[in-house]
Amino acid sequence: NAGVTQTPKFRVLKTGQSMTLLCAQDMNHEYMYWYRQDPGMGLRLIHYSVGEGTTAKGEVPDGYNVSRLKKQNFLLGLESAAPSQTSVYFCASSYEGAENIQYFGAGTRLSVL
Amino acid sequence: DAKTTQPTSMDCAEGRAANLPCNHSTISGNEYVYWYRQIHSQGPQYIIHGLKNNETNEMASLIITEDRKSSTLILPHATLRDTAVYYCIVRVAVGEYGNKLVFGAGTILRVKS
DSSP states (O other): OOOOOEEEEEEEEEEOOOEEEEEEEEEEOOOEEEEEEEEEEEEEEEEEEESSTEEEEEEOTTTOOEEEESSEEEEESSOOGGGGGGGGEEEEEEOOOOOSEEEOOOOOEEOOO | OOOOOOOOOEEEETTTTTEEEOTTTTTTTTTOEEEEEEEEOOOEEEEEESSSEEESSSEEEEOOOOSSSEEEEETTTOOOOOOOOEEEOEEEEOSSSEEEOOOOOOOOEEEOO
């Protein structure tokens, strides 16, 4: 029972490099989310999706892009990484109608130098 | 929007009940109370939620006062593995399509042997 799987677990980037974080869920959830968590702060929503082919902006979407080409996958892209994007990124998913009961992945720790 | 107030930290002896309080005096009539926890270096984990009646599941019990201005999460027999940050979430903002969870600072629960 994998649940929500995030890859990679760790990554170090140089300023200006690009990368894609992958989130995969095997629970047939409609909704998927990307959050970031910084020291001393709670989780902040970056983007989310309410179904295959749909995406929407959250609280802090600037500098990120997302895609949901398949229902089970939600990709988060950083086109030109900046040191301010150093953070722990969490993906989550939920059923439609129970959006507030979210299942989280283990996180991706990203450092941008 | 309802806000929550939780103690910064609490200690609990292993095997004893852990009672984590949360004040949410501005909660509106149709807002649920959600509890999540985050064990160090892991993603948040849903525990339980309720509206006005007390709730119990395999992880915990949730006691909500009659006026709904506060609640208490009870871990009946705390173990060392319950050491985590516990978040009481009341405000759930509705985005363009769905909801997002707003995590505050939470309560650091330390279970000690």
